Amino acid sequence: MPDPASLTGLRADVATASRLVAPSWPLTSFVAVNPLHGLEHLPFDAACAEARRWMGARTHLPLTAYREVRRQGGITDHALRAAIARRDPLVLLEEPVVVNGEPIEALDIVLLDLVDGPVTDPGEIDTVEPWVASVRDYVGIWCAGFTAESGAATAMPHRELGFYRAWRRLGRRDPRLRQLIGADGRRWVGMLPDEPAAALDVAMTALGIDPSERLDVLRSLVMTIPGWAGFARWSDEWAPTDHDGAKLRMIDLLTVVAVIHAAAGRPVDVPSADLIDEAASRALRATDAAARIDATRSDQLRRIGEILGRVPEAERVAIWLDAHELAHRDEVVATLATPPAPTPSEPIAQLVACIDVRSEVLRRHLESVGPYETFGFAGFFGVPVRWRPLGSTRAEARCPVLVTPRYDVAEIDDAAAPAGGADAIAGRRHYRAGAHEAFHHAKGGLGTPFALAEAAGWVLGPIAAVRTFARRFRPAVPRTGATTRPAVALELDPTSGLPLAERIQAAEAILTTIHLRRFSRLVVLCGHGSHTINNSHAAALDCGACGGAAGGPSARVAAAILNDPEVRQALLERNIAIPPTTWFVPAEHDTASDAVHLLDLHLVPDDHRAAVEQIERDLATAGTSASAERAERLPGDRRGVRDRGRDWAQVRPEWGLAGNVAFIAAPRSVTRGLDLGGRVFLHSYDATADAESVALETIMTAPLVVAQWINSQYYFSSVDPETFGAGDKTIANPTGGVGALRGPSGDLAVGLPEQSVAVGDRLTHQPVRLLAVMQAPIDRIEMIIQRNPGLRALVEHEWIHVIARAHDDDGWMERTPAGTWLSSLSTPSAADASARATAGDPATMAR
Amino acid sequence: MSDLSSLTASGLTRMAKIEVVVDGSDEAAVRDLFLAAGASGYTSVTGVSGFGHHGHHQGRLLFNDRASLSMLITVVPLDRASPLVEGVRRLLDHRHGVLFVSEAWVSRPDYFAEPTTS
Numbered sequence: 001m002p003d004p005a006s007l008t009g010l011r012a013d014v015a016t017a018s019r020l021v022a023p024s025w026p027l028t029s030f031v032a033v034n035p036l037h038g039l040e041h042l043p044f045d046a047a048c049a050e051a052r053r054w055m056g057a058r059t060h061l062p063l064t065a066y067r068e069v070r071r072q073g074g075i076t077d078h079a080l081r082a083a084i085a086r087r088d089p090l091v092l093l094e095e096p097v098v099v100n101g102e103p104i105e106a107l108d109i110v111l112l113d114l115v116d117g118p119v120t121d122p123g124e125i126d127t128v129e130p131w132v133a134s135v136r137d138y139v140g141i142w143c144a145g146f147t148a149e150s151g152a153a154t155a156m157p158h159r160e161l162g163f164y165r166a167w168r169r170l171g172r173r174d175p176r177l178r179q180l181i182g183a184d185g186r187r188w189v190g191m192l193p194d195e196p197a198a199a200l201d202v203a204m205t206a207l208g209i210d211p212s213e214r215l216d217v218l219r220s221l222v223m224t225i226p227g228w229a230g231f232a233r234w235s236d237e238w239a240p241t242d243h244d245g246a247k248l249r250m251i252d253l254l255t256v257v258a259v260i261h262a263a264a265g266r267p268v269d270v271p272s273a274d275l276i277d278e279a280a281s282r283a284l285r286a287t288d289a290a291a292r293i294d295a296t297r298s299d300q301l302r303r304i305g306e307i308l309g310r311v312p313e314a315e316r317v318a319i320w321l322d323a324h325e326l327a328h329r330d331e332v333v334a335t336l337a338t339p340p341a342p343t344p345s346e347p348i349a350q351l352v353a354c355i356d357v358r359s360e361v362l363r364r365h366l367e368s369v370g371p372y373e374t375f376g377f378a379g380f381f382g383v384p385v386r387w388r389p390l391g392s393t394r395a396e397a398r399c400p401v402l403v404t405p406r407y408d409v410a411e412i413d414d415a416a417a418p419a420g421g422a423d424a425i426a427g428r429r430h431y432r433a434g435a436h437e438a439f440h441h442a443k444g445g446l447g448t449p450f451a452l453a454e455a456a457g458w459v460l461g462p463i464a465a466v467r468t469f470a471r472r473f474r475p476a477v478p479r480t481g482a483t484t485r486p487a488v489a490l491e492l493d494p495t496s497g498l499p500l501a502e503r504i505q506a507a508e509a510i511l512t513t514i515h516l517r518r519f520s521r522l523v524v525l526c527g528h529g530s531h532t533i534n535n536s537h538a539a540a541l542d543c544g545a546c547g548g549a550a551g552g553p554s555a556r557v558a559a560a561i562l563n564d565p566e567v568r569q570a571l572l573e574r575n576i577a578i579p580p581t582t583w584f585v586p587a588e589h590d591t592a593s594d595a596v597h598l599l600d601l602h603l604v605p606d607d608h609r610a611a612v613e614q615i616e617r618d619l620a621t622a623g624t625s626a627s628a629e630r631a632e633r634l635p636g637d638r639r640g641v642r643d644r645g646r647d648w649a650q651v652r653p654e655w656g657l658a659g660n661v662a663f664i665a666a667p668r669s670v671t672r673g674l675d676l677g678g679r680v681f682l683h684s685y686d687a688t689a690d691a692e693s694v695a696l697e698t699i700m701t702a703p704l705v706v707a708q709w710i711n712s713q714y715y716f717s718s719v720d721p722e723t724f725g726a727g728d729k730t731i732a733n734p735t736g737g738v739g740a741l742r743g744p745s746g747d748l749a750v751g752l753p754e755q756s757v758a759v760g761d762r763l764t765h766q767p768v769r770l771l772a773v774m775q776a777p778i779d780r781i782e783m784i785i786q787r788n789p790g791l792r793a794l795v796e797h798e799w800i801h802v803i804a805r806a807h808d809d810d811g812w813m814e815r816t817p818a819g820t821w822l823s824s825l826s827t828p829s830a831a832d833a834s835a836r837a838t839a840g841d842p843a844t845m846a847r
Numbered sequence: 848m849s850d851l852s853s854l855t856a857s858g859l860t861r862m863a864k865i866e867v868v869v870d871g872s873d874e875a876a877v878r879d880l881f882l883a884a885g886a887s888g889y890t891s892v893t894g895v896s897g898f899g900h901h902g903h904h905q906g907r908l909l910f911n912d913r914a915s916l917s918m919l920i921t922v923v924p925l926d927r928a929s930p931l932v933e934g935v936r937r938l939l940d941h942r943h944g945v946l947f948v949s950e951a952w953v954s955r956p957d958y959f960a961e962p963t964t965s
């Protein structure tokens with residue numbers, strides 16, 4: 001009988017080991033997350049070292065890719081020098097190496113090595129041992145069966161007992177297990193304790209693992225099946241309490257993997273921390289550098305070796321990354337130095353869009369069409385609700401995963417609905433939504449697709465043929481949570497929806513955070529979603545602030561709140577006066593087509609209809625311009641850019657958030673009219689109206705964090721698509737509604753597919769860490785960093801970079817990892833920045 | 848303590864109260880340890896603010912339920928305390944947080960003696 005204390009200790013080790021992988025959300029609500037989320041308590045470099053060790057991952061682009069960016073002007077030597085000096089200022093104090101009477105500075109020798117030195121980086125370790133691959137395939141099949149969300153008819157028996165117990169009852173009879181562990185192994189499994197931690201303890205003992213080694217062995221086990229482990233971490237820590245699917249627990253998963261190893265008598269390999277032979281690398285690099293500067297004497301070679309010894313192999317790419325980020329930072333700063341366009345004194349309408357980088361393009365073009373004023377706010381508009389559309393039986397969270405939805409809001413029939421009557425509208429939507437859900441459940445299940453093919457193949461075949469040859473055959477159908485313009489009203493009854501106090505608080509939070517105090521007659525709240533078909537990763541294109549769903553419902557809820565007379569009355573007592581002539585209209589921006597649909601138009605007062613028609617026209621014009629801009633970046637036929645979402649053979653309906661580089665929290669007056677290239681998260685913020693820093697703290701602890709998750713996911717999916725990305729989308733095999741496999745079996749694919757960040761070997765996304773640009777008093781920013789440990793870790797461990805200024809006329813200050821603020825950016829020269837702002841990064845770069 | 852000892856005579860039962868303050872992201876792990884060690888329940892307080900070894904900790908945030916600290920409290924029979932403490936200590940070897948263990952006197956020991964089945 002194992003010692004109870006030993007078992008709880010083992011459970012704690014499992015929890016610690018699980019931190020090696022990020023939680024992986026089900027594919028239906030794809031949430032961008034930093035793949036190294038569990039390592040954010042470490043500095044970025046240290047976390048990368050852990051990833052290289054445990055995952056065999058590449059954490060930076062290869063040297064050759066950075067060098068190509070330099071050749072194309074994306075990184076200057078000045079930026080490289082600055083990056084070297086920032087990382088190791090003592091290199092500036094090194095005595096120069098004298099060659100033929102000429103002193104050569106240590107900095108220049110390091111630069112020479114970075115630019116022309118030999119490539120000694122071993123890169124990622126992709127090879128998976130055949131045994132590990134076999135275990136991964138076998139366990140993956142059982143994980144898929146266990147987690148399938150296909151309904152009770154095909155649910156795996158015993159799954160209510162948990163994965164280990166269910167597998168022990170059923171998996172033991174699987175002939176594939178016999179191939180792995182033999183008949184004796186299967187008998188041994190039959191004798192194991194039924195409690196997973198106890199069985200894991202027995203397996204550890206059988207493998208001869210000392211308690212002091214357990215944690216490392218568990219980490220290794222996690223990495224034998226990282227995709228499913230990520231899903232297990234989601235189940236353990238993030239799954240909603242009412243999640244109706246089976247929960248794959250980490251303790252169960254690791255127990256099964258450990259038991260198979262133990263039953264087969266296969267030791268668990270713990271990777272070494274020393275992947276790089278530093279001495280050999282340094283000698284090779286020193287010899288190469290010496291030859292390049294004609295240093296032939298042994299003392300010169302020794303000195304060069306000492307200098308290059310200051311830059312271990314792993315730091316070479318880290319310096320390149322720093323330089324790349326400096327270049328991007330200076331480009332952003334140079335852009336912000338451009339005089340912005342004036343804010344219209346009397347805007348004809350206002351539009352509040354999500355902070356998503358794609359909204360920046362739409363806002364810019366709308367402002368160029370006419371005197372519109374736009375704002376940026378998190379796309380769930382501050383109302384953390386679970387949304388149940390009319391006709392659906394499922395309610396979905398519509399808020400960032402950082403927030404627990406507190407209230408349910410459902411669509412209900414509006415008795416006053418026009419034309420055809422609410423009942424008929426509701427009936428049609430019930431039917432369509434029900435059929436839609438049933439079809440996609442059947443398609444996504446494990447066994448049901450066979451029956452679906454038999455039952456519906458006769459009609460789906462011709463439809464498929466028509467879709468293939470006529471892309472405009474039918475519009476893309478929204479997934480669950482349809483936001484087509486229904487003539488139904490929202491239920492916001494205080495007794496069953498959002499209580500009045502919550503509605504008032506939400507309204508105040510929206511208006512205060514973005515400091516909206518001057519109201520036009522029409523204010524559009526514009527969420528966004530991406531309507532695409534035949535896209536396993538469609539949710540990755542939707543709104544991250546809405547938990548990987550389209551933002552139309554959130555906009556509708558927020559607009560209903562802000563149009564509510566009771567709410568407006570209460571806001572008056574808080575010195576927020578919304579004129580009675582102001583009407584809030586919800587909208588949804590389809591980022592695949594750049595069409596903006598105004599919603600709930602049946603609720604608009606008659607005297608606002610003309611204004612609505614005008615903004616509809618202007619949004620259409622802005623959408624056309626935005627899609628033309630988008631077409632420049634997308635491969636293929638530019639003419640059909642707005643129809644790509646309807647093309648079921650199209651693997652890149654849009655670029656999503658590829659290219660994201662910075663997060664700006666400032667008044668729009670700072671950025672209005674500036675072309676930020678669809679690469680910047682834009683949050684409206686006015687420090688002069690936020691004396692208590694409540695809004696600033698909200699922005700820095702929520703939208704900025706979500707942006708960092710998105711940025712990190714794009715970063716790592718770009719630098720190592722094999723480890724951190726989902727691979728080729730064309731062979732993605734959605735399984736049971738929880739994720740996708742790369743082909744018929746194996747591990748769950750996590751992260752973004754290759755087609756989200758690259759075209760072939762050419763990266764579209766420039767992998768750099770997020771730059772947070774804040775316009776607010778430095779002491780307030782620092783206070784918020786200091787009292788929020790999670791945020792502090794992101795800043796001080798260099799997961800994000802922060803620059804700030806208090807006022808428009810101030811210079812930008814840089815927050816260093818050590819907690820100081822530099823009054824002037826240690827930038828490359830002004831000429832560099834200016835040149836780069838003109839040239840920019842290459843449109844694509846080699847990977 | 849002599850006063851507390853007399854509580855036994857009053858019909859109260861001595862148990863162990865375990866309080867853990869951890870990052871919100873570690874709350875699930877602590878909850879699992881509580882239940883695995885045989886606790887029949889727990890109390891969870893999210894959005895805990897304070898000051899300590901790692902500086903200030905802001906309390907509840909408007910749009911982030913995960914970033915602040917959580918305090919988890921459970922009461923277990925004395926024989927279950929040691930394994931639970933071992934598990935939490937092991938977790939805190941690698942994560943930020945603090946652990947407090949103290950005596951508690953309860954009037955309905957059966958409430959705390961039956962482990963949950965979940």
